[in-house]
Amino acid sequence: MQPIGSHMPPMPIEERDDLPNPIEFYDNYVKPGVPVVFKGIAKKFPNFNDMKSDEYLREKHGDFEVLVETAKKEDRNNPPRTMNLSNYLSIYEKEDVYVVQTMFPPEAFTKEAFVPKCLLCQGFLDRLNMVIMWLSSGGTKSVLHNDSFENLNCVLDGTKEFVMIDRKHADLVPIDNPDRGFSSVDVEKVDMHKYPTLGKLPWYIANMEAGDCFYIPKNWFHHVNSSQTRNLAINIWWRSSKEFKHREECEKSLADIPEYDTLWNYRLNNGIKIEDLVFADAFSENGTTTLINLLKITYKTLPKEMEAKQKREALEKLQELFYQADANKDKLLSKDEITSTASSLVQDFLTDEAVLEEEVDELYDEVKEEL
CATH class of the missing domain: 1.10.238 (Recoverin; domain 1)
Structure with a gap:
């Protein structure tokens, strides 16, 4: 039995070296649901090099309470632990653990998270829902799942591989835990007799390096492998919309939009309007x-x-x-x-x-x- 996505050559995912403005991003990627990797854009974040240092995190945010998963191969039935970041940094290289921590402004750690230019218009900012930090010593593997939100994942240290399935093939994806949006398939050893439809699906692969940001459209199925070395990523979720609200105001402000802004300046709307x-x-x-x-x-x-x-x-x-x-x-x-x-x-x-x-x-x- 082989890892998920190994049964046929993968389809490519678009890569860009530049970052589109919010309207271009919405029209060309978000509205049609097209994934894209923006190469190297997070290297412009002012803390990009600092985030590679455990000492920096310990000194600046050692008291920050984090949620710690207790197995690097994701098992959503395992209860997580909580501890402060300083304690986690003292054990994470030796234990089978990794951090998955939601952040909400005005928590101090949100000053370490940056919102790229492609989201810096009210049509996106009003719909920001959740920001999550992922930190491990490497080797984590997620379940095959999909999310109900639009997602921009930025890798700040290490590398990640995303194995993707287009949401249009939802009827062939064995999501046997529908309430929680994931599959019980063993991502390292896929039983094609038990899950035969997985052998009929075209796959996409996105390979991310430190500094890359990856747009994952709502409801696209994905499995994530992280490198065997220290791995840190921050992802931003926002609620989808059938049209880009406040388009005219955004068009008028395009020339003034910065390359990034700190998340700390905004408030998340994780409720339901x-x-x-x-x-x-x-x-x-x-x-x-x-x-x-x-x-x-x-x-x-x-x-x-x-x-x-x-x-x-x-x-x-x-x-x-x-x-x-x-x-x-x-x-x-x-x-x-x-x-x-x-x-x-x-x-x-x-x-x-x-x-x-x-x-x-x-x-x-x-x-x-x-x-």
């Missing part, structure tokens, strides 16, 4: 939707990473929006009614026809059952 829960797919040809249909469509689009409680709360908010926006109380919501309703809702607002709070659990279970 009500307007982002209303999708065109929920509406029929005549432009209306029922409550149950709106909830079903929305539930399918919620990020896999969300906990069940968060999903339930999202559906509660959407239910409130439905009844507030249904101006003529015909139990059908139109696109016009949505666009004319403020997205900020009055807490605990209920109309006479609203589903009572104690019935939400039953409604939520009904949605899940129908899916």
Whole structure:
């Protein structure tokens, strides 16, 4: 049995030595879902050389609490440990561990993370969701998985290999843990008898060196190998959008956009905006939707990473929006009614026809059952 992606020659992924502006990035890569490697752009970050030093990290951020995975070959059933960064740096070369730590401004460590030019317009910055640091002594292997967010991964030390599958082949990828978006396939020894569809897929390979940044489109499947030496990367997740918002403002500011800016200057929006829960797919040809249909469509689009409680709360908010926006109380919501309703809702607002709070659990279970 061979490692994943070994059954046929890989397809190439585009590489560029320059960084596009935000509009070009959105139009040519994000909107069509085309992966691309930007070679060497992170070498311009002012801390690029500092981040190669454990002493620098220990001195500047030794007290930073980090989440530590307990096996370099990813196993999502293993509970992680927590410790401060200084303690981790004292053991990570000897133990089978690596850091996967989410960072939120204004935490001090976010001054070490930089947002490249291609994201420095409001259309992207308003949708920044999560920033994660990955630090190991090398040799980590991820499961085969996909993510519900757009992703820009920048390698600051070591190298990484991304084995990729286009999201259009989703029906052939054996994601047997759909709630968490990953496959149980052994990425080092693929059993083609158990997972025969993996032998029919075209693969893409992206090889990253220190200083490279790689755009991974939402829902593309990937498996990641890190080099056998010290490995440090920071990735930025943001929520996708069907159009580039604030395009005109961005176009006017293109000449003034810097090559990068520190993440510390921004705030992440890792919640869910009500307007982002209303999708065109929920509406029929005549432009209306029922409550149950709106909830079903929305539930399918919620990020896999969300906990069940968060999903339930999202559906509660959407239910409130439905009844507030249904101006003529015909139990059908139109696109016009949505666009004319403020997205900020009055807490605990209920109309006479609203589903009572104690019935939400039953409604939520009904949605899940129908899916």
